[in-house]
Amino acid sequence: MPYKRFLGYEKGEDGLPKIVETEAEVVRMIYRLFIEGKTPSSIAKYLADIGIPSPGGKKKWQVATVESILTNEKYKGDALLQKSFTVDFLSKKNKDNEGEVPQYYVQNSHPAIIDPDEFDAVLIEIERRKKLGRPSACQSPLSTKLVWGECGGYYGSKVWGSNTKYRKVIWRCNEKYKGENKCSTPHVTEEDVKQKFIAAFNSLLMYREELIANCRLAKNMLCDCSAIDTELNELHREIEVVAELSRKAIYENAHTAIRQDEWIERNNGYIERHRKATERVNDLEALKKERQNKNQTLEGFIHKLESSKCTIDEFDERLWMVAVDKVTIMPDGKLVFCFKDGTVI
Numbered sequence: 001m002p003y004k005r006f007l008g009y010e011k012g013e014d015g016l017p018k019i020v021e022t023e024a025e026v027v028r029m030i031y032r033l034f035i036e037g038k039t040p041s042s043i044a045k046y047l048a049d050i051g052i053p054s055p056g057g058k059k060k061w062q063v064a065t066v067e068s069i070l071t072n073e074k075y076k077g078d079a080l081l082q083k084s085f086t087v088d089f090l091s092k093k094n095k096d097n098e099g100e101v102p103q104y105y106v107q108n109s110h111p112a113i114i115d116p117d118e119f120d121a122v123l124i125e126i127e128r129r130k131k132l133g134r135p136s137a138c139q140s141p142l143s144t145k146l147v148w149g150e151c152g153g154y155y156g157s158k159v160w161g162s163n164t165k166y167r168k169v170i171w172r173c174n175e176k177y178k179g180e181n182k183c184s185t186p187h188v189t190e191e192d193v194k195q196k197f198i199a200a201f202n203s204l205l206m207y208r209e210e211l212i213a214n215c216r217l218a219k220n221m222l223c224d225c226s227a228i229d230t231e232l233n234e235l236h237r238e239i240e241v242v243a244e245l246s247r248k249a250i251y252e253n254a255h256t257a258i259r260q261d262e263w264i265e266r267n268n269g270y271i272e273r274h275r276k277a278t279e280r281v282n283d284l285e286a287l288k289k290e291r292q293n294k295n296q297t298l299e300g301f302i303h304k305l306e307s308s309k310c311t312i313d314e315f316d317e318r319l320w321m322v323a324v325d326k327v328t329i330m331p332d333g334k335l336v337f338c339f340k341d342g343t344v345i
Contacts, residue, residue, distance in 0.1 A: 006074050007055040008113050017074070017110040024113045026052055030069050031114055034122055035317050037140040039129075040066040070126065073105075076119035077112030080105050117303055120296050121322045127293055141317045142193060148173040148185045149330045155188070173329075186333045193327065193335065194315040200337040200345040201323060202311045215302050215341045223295035228288045235284070238277045246270040297322075301340045 005011075008027040012018030026047070033043045044061035047054075054061045073080055132144050146155035153175035160168045171193070173185035204211065246267060253263050300322045312319070328336040337345045 006072065007069060008075065009110075019111050019113060027069060027075060027113050030066060031075075031118060031122060032317075034070055034125070035118070035141065035321055037143050040070065070122055073119070074110075075112065075114040076116040077110055078105065078107050079109040117300055117322070118318060121300050121318065124293055124297055124300070125321055140190070141320055142171065142190060145320075145324060145326055146171055146188070146193065147326050147328050148175070148183070149328045149336070150185070151175050151183065153183075153185075155329065157190075158187075184331065186329065186331070188329060188333075188335070196335050197320060197324065197327075197337065198312055198315060200335075201308075201319070203345050204323075204339065204343060205305070205308060205311060208305050208308075211341060211343065212302055212305055215298050215305075218341065219295055219298050223291045223298070225288050225291055228284050228291070232281060232284055232288075235277050235281050239274060239281070242270050242274045242277065246274070297340050 006017065008020060008024040009017035010020050030043055030047075033046065034040070038046070041063045044063050044066050047061045047066075048059060051059075052061075053059065054065060069075065129144065140157060143156070144154055147153070148155065151173065153173045155171045156174045158170055158172050160166070160170060168189075170187040170189055172187040173183055176183040176185050249263065249267050249270065252258065253267075304319055304322050308319075323339055325338045325340050328338065330336060339345070
């Protein structure tokens with residue numbers, strides 16, 4: 001495997017990546033901070049503030065560097081080969097691989113710094129935040145997880161008595177004062193949410209085997225991509241055929257006398273076929289990615305159920321992130337936990 005220097009690794013005697021523990025601790029910190037609710041931008045600022053140099057030895061961290069560390073499969077011990085390739089061997093010019101040459105995914109190719117379940121959970125959380133348009137100031141694992149039952153607004157953290165000895169952080173609907181009528185949403189504390197999560201998850205564990213069986217059934221029914229792959233293959237063939245027909249039509253028009261109104265109508269037909277096929281490909285690829293994310297979510301949830309003890313006695317950010325889809329706060333102050341498999345407690 002070609003070697004490239006990554007934060008946390010150096011080249012071992014066998015030519016494969018070897019963990020550099022001091023750097024690996026920085027990588028683990030980045031993942032932990034993200035799981036705790038920090039954004040890549042706030043993580044970059046934090047690392048610079050505490051004096052940890054970037055992989056390039058700079059005082060300031062780039063947000064893109066943090067994002068790259070959070071999404072690089074190297075950190076869970078896998079390797080995607082031929083992400084780029086050499087275009088010109090004389091000039092050594094490299095180009096990102098956009099399908100020009102085959103790529104190969106190798107599992108367990110070297111020691112992992114990040115547990116694979118944690119890595120997959122982070123990828124799912126990145127996608128979730130993108131869909132929600134998560135605010136950059138969020139600093140807690142509770143952010144974008146707590147929802148007000150009446151208006152659907154997200155809860156955010158607020159500080160009461162910030163300059164007094166009675167200072168208290170509470171969570172309240174962000175829409176409370178935005179309308180003409182004051183929202184009647186109750187506030188909650190972080191400690192209250194965490195304690196109730198422990199109770200809800202322990203209730204879940206009582207039906208562990210049944211839940212695992214249901215999750216596996218859901219995976220088979222909701223995450224299967226075989227029909228999508230079949231249609232994608234057909235559409236890619238259609239795009240190739242239409243592209244070839246269009247090339248021939250252009251060549252024919254350039255070399256023979258053809259009525260232009262007929263040629264334009266025919267060529268426009270090819271263009272429209274190509275457009276429709278391309279749009280359908282984009283829709284199917286988005287659906288496939290959604291199903292793959294759902295599959296990863298259920299896999300992580302199953303693993304947590306299988307590896308958890310009979311009960312848990314303290315809050316675990318990773319478990320929270322993998323297990324909980326959202327928590328709805330009801331008008332009477334009750335919390336309704338919706339887990340990733342659809343179970344509601």
